[in-house]
Amino acid sequence: MSQATLTPAVPKPAHIPDALVCDFDMFNDPGLLADPHERILELLRTAPAVFWTPRNGGHWVLMSHEANFTASRDTETFSSEFIPPEKLAMLKTMLPPGSPHIPIAVPINLDPPEHTKYRMPLNRVFSPKAIAALKDSIRQLAGELIDKVKADGRCEFMTAIAEPLPVQVFLKMLGLPLSRWEEYRELVREHLAASNLDPRRMMQSMMKIAASMRPTMLERRDNPQDDILSMLWKVEVDGKPTTIEDMENYGVLLFIAGLDTVMNGMGHGVRHLARNPELQAQLRANPELVGEATEELLRRYTFTVPPRILAKDVEFMGAPMKKGDKAMLYLPAADLDAREFADPERFDLNRENKVHIAFNAGPHRCLGSHLARVELQVLYEEMLARLPTFRLDPARPPKFHGGHVVGVDVLHLIWDV
Template identity: 35%
Template sequence: MAFGIPAAQRPEHVPVERVIDFDIYAVQVDDGEYQAQISRQLHAPGAPDIFWTPQNGGHWVTARADLIDEVLADPQRFSSRRISVIEAMNPTPPFAPLQIDPPDHAQYRKLLGLAMSPLAVKALGDQARALAIELIEGFKAKGECEFIGDFAAHLPIAIFMSMVDLPAEDRPQLLDIAESLVRSDSLMDVMQGNQRLAAYTLQKISERRSKPGNDLISQLLAAEVGGKPMDDMTLLGMVDLFLLAGLDTVASMMGFFARYLALNAGFRQRLAAEPESIARAVEELLRRFPIANLARQVIDDCTLGGVSLRGGDLVLLPTAAFGLDERRFERPEAVELERKSKINATFGGGAHRCLGSMLARVELRIFLEEWLARIPDFQLRPGAELSVHSGAVAAIRQLPLVWDVD
């Protein structure tokens, strides 16, 4: 990250002193400590609270929690129609309701919200617990596992498959698609993954049209927006959003949680001895290890943090800059169960705050409860190098864990 470098194609409204060469998609991390790496770059002495980078077509970057809060809370100035600063990374068709601005987004959000009711989340949590136990018991006696592939990736995709009533034999296919979408650095892989997922989802939509059931796809097919049924493209965006949001957020968060526990025996042992503290631990770990790199598009000319923005400008919101902002949190890199404020931006904010955040918290809590009850002491495999993919979300590609077997 280099300061004060004037971009060759710097827009005229961008001051030279606000130009910094920073690429969120090229952050190099070899120890898994992605969030601290982002924070140390964006919060370096002399770094502006908001700056312009020429990378990825040119866009603004917000480096502080108060500015991220301001952008997320103001859809009148900042639209979510673009959720990535890279044009090709924006879904086609758009994800509803995520890429629809208020007030129109509310009718789509209400439809998905029914699937996230407290009663529905409790039932899904029971399924998650059963699967977590089954997975852990399946490799516990081996004394090792590759945490991402053997555990973390399975839980959210199984819950999604339950919600839309997909056959269990389709899980390997969806896991393979998800791998290319969530943990690949190749734009071509991501685009091909999106095409494969779209083809799969459209096939399931067609099947439910001819033979509806009680699943989420069937419920959406029967619903109306503005007095009319939704077309297949709108349904495609809604269903794929549900799948990818779970995979991006839950599986990736589990990876960072497990890495921290493997490296911090005292914290791990406390949670194992005091399972009643696990719910508080989830909130603090969410604050400490945010993974989302959100984006918004400026609707009309405005100012943010004392800087003039033009309509059409893109703004990147790295949530790691929120969770580790020393202006918002004392000792931000420390994980402290007793921390009073654990507010985080991992699930976004404002009108578009993640609908599935309650289910995600349940899955994360269940993971910690069932894992620590069965494997309370574990470590990283000696010599393991932890590569992190930095995209719309950050994800540890592989996390080899080992433990003693009695």
């Protein structure tokens, strides 16, 4: 990739010392696109623990485990409210009457105490017990997708399995019709294409997602069933009954948080397995280790980068941050930080410290972590049980993307038939 594809660099604000600047384009860095976690390991060796980059409008990047862990719990300094609720309410009053609701992803874009009101109703929905009930159907869906390509001796893993599996799980869980899964896949693609710091396209894609769910949401309000949409109608948000706007906000968040993430986690994990036939052999012989392997894969290939906005001026770990600055919690680096994890490059099932922050820490810690773990673990189990040793197709190398979800676009696998 050439330099020309990098986003333009903005001038460095005077208060930022030269020593804290590192030119890193989190969307288009060529090294990141070539092999993401190799590049992140290199950055950890060469860049400051907290640095400022002039790319993508200029922002801070928190690299060390300590910086990420501290910032994720300090919501008074590192806010998630990119558009404060008061400003949003004002914007809404400026829209013509009858305009469709513009969904906002709650609770992820709220700070405590408001955040807590919207997060609480979701706790029950995502409890380990509620998720355990889904395990068999996830296994069945995974098995069907793998069996479809088995006789071919090859597949492009992302299109054949990693994308359809979480989409189908999501539809089933929310109680949306499974027959519409192709349409939902298309919405995922559109949403991903819009996720490039273009707020207008992003807003349009969120409105489309909400519109696609609305008829089923209304239907479940009148005829509740055993699914999440029906459950959400029964909860109270801040002591008030759920409204269709609340439902759309939740629906959009669950869509974004649940589909894009799991799919890319599968891509990173399966790539690692495909490059390590001896690990596949070990796990086939000891399937009880797949749970541990799932956790270590999450640590070794942590892939989400939650954004924050500075709510006040602060000197954070030696970095002079100003109110309104943007900061990225670069969790993929935190989980490869040698100060926290000994020999972080090594995939090690016997690691002493297993407490990674792939799901972040603090009040926004991922609500879907139980579901994500079940989806990932079941997928690895079924891949190992149903396919012989699979490897990367040497003629068609994988492709990756950067951004807030550092992920896999293309992953060609081959195996003997």
